[in-house]
Amino acid sequence: MIINHNMNAMNAHRNMASNTVATGKSMEKLSSGLRINRAGDDAAGLSISEKMRGQIRGLEQASRNSQDGISLIQTTEGALNETHSILQRMRELSVQASNDTNTAEDRGQLSKELDQLTQEIDRISSQTQFNKMDVLNGKGDEPFKANIQVGANSNQAIEIAINKMDYKSLFSAQRVVATKEVADGVELKKGANVKLTIDGKAVEVKADVKEDKTLTKEEFISELNKSINADKDLAGKVEASFVDNKLTISRVDGSEEKIKVKIEGSTGGTDLSLVETESAMKEYKVDFKSHLAATSSIKEIDKAIEKVSTQRSQLGAYQNRLEHTIKNVDNAAENLQAAESRVRDVDMANEMMTFSKNNILTQAAQAMLAQANQQPQGVLQLLR
Structure with a gap:
């Protein structure tokens, strides 16, 4: 021993x-x-688990980002809903002012409300904010843009663009306006025609007169618009009208591409002053001074309503997309959480x-x- x-x-x-x-x-x-509390428990498993955790937390934040994006959209859409209501009221007033049973004084009273409504459109545009950002005021002529980060990694954002919605933006379009007024009618010679260049393509609109004749302003506009609408390259893109007795060619398709207008052939003693004239963004002033001005305003207000409708539709599309994004991101986060659990969590019974x-x-x-x-x-x- x-x-x-x-x-x-x-x-x-x-x-x-x-x-x-x-x-x-x-x-x-x-x-x-946890099965893995330190690297020594499972070095490879810890590395995999940490990468998954980064993705999970990123996806959870992306879901919250998308919710914030929806909140921005809802704030903007709510303001545009009120702008829509104002424009509908302006249209109602325009229809009322178009009636020649109204005196000049009556139209003046209607114009007072019109002025207030116009100012309210500008106020809504300038003061609608989300997180102190002006969402309806843009930057100069540029729309307000926001990138919503909807993924856990870089370059996974959805861009939201919201156009400026003040009075000038709603009632501006590419327009060619004559420099001189037409007092009565337009005298057209046989063969007179108007050339328009739309989106870089030249289109000729012939005046539908077989002989020399004098047309009223309304007849001239009717003939010109009839020819415009008959041409597949012009229909729905431009429209002719008289504004303050001046011939005006306007884009009505919302595009900001310039148009060029050239009148050829004799127009008698009436100089329309539209030779080789290029369009520019011009504001339309809604007024009720006369029947013609009020009826012209109806069309312009309709265009403004369409602009707001288009923007609201776009916002609705953004919101629907973000709602689907949230569902997808939440599902991905849930699946990753399950995978990370299998790697890192302990089997309590075992x-x-x-x-x-x-x-x-x-x-x-x-x-x-x-x-x-x-x-x-x-x-x-x-x-x-």
Whole structure:
């Protein structure tokens, strides 16, 4: 027998220490609910899990971003709803002012309300804000733009563009306006025609007169618009009218492409002053001074209503897209969360079995260590 080295005790102590460490790890996993608490538990698994966590948190934030984007859209759309109501009231007033049973004084009273409505359109445009950003006022002639980050990675944004919605923007279009007024009618010679260049393409509109004749302003506009609408390249793009007794050719398709107008052939003693004239963005002033002005205003207000409707439709499309984006992002985050859980979370039932085993082995090792420590006591019997 030897007493300097108790191999049985050393072996029992080693196993007890190992089981104690294993029991401690099991307790840590059971108390945290995680299979991986440090890189030493599973280096590759930890790396995968952390990348997944980054994606999950990014997707959750992207979902919140999309919700914020919808809030911006709803704020803007609510303001445009009121602009729509104002324009409908302006149209109602225009129809009322078009009736010649109204005196000049009556039309003046209607104009007072018109002025207030016009100012309110500008106020809504300039003061509608979301998070202190002017969403309906743009930057100069540029629309307000916002990028909604809808993904967890770079270059995953949806751009929202909102046009300026003040009075000038709603009632401006590419227009060619004559420099001289037409007092009565337009005298057209046989063969007179008007040339328009739309989107870089030249189109000739012949005046439908077989002989020299004088047309009233209304007849001239009717003939000109009839020819315009008969041409497939012009129909729905431009419209002729008299504004303040001046011949005006306007774009009505919302495009800001320039138009050019040239009148050829004799127009008798009436100079329309439209030779080789290029269009520019010009504001239309709604007024009720006369029957003609009021009826012309109806068309212009209809165009403004259409602009607001188009913008609201676009906002609705943005909102619907973002709602689908939120559903997709939330689903992706949920699936990634499940995958990350399988990598990092502990199986509680299985780990409890491991803990129980290691705990029993630790207690057994303690008992065996006590027994092994008693073995050298036998040497004393030999020394008696």
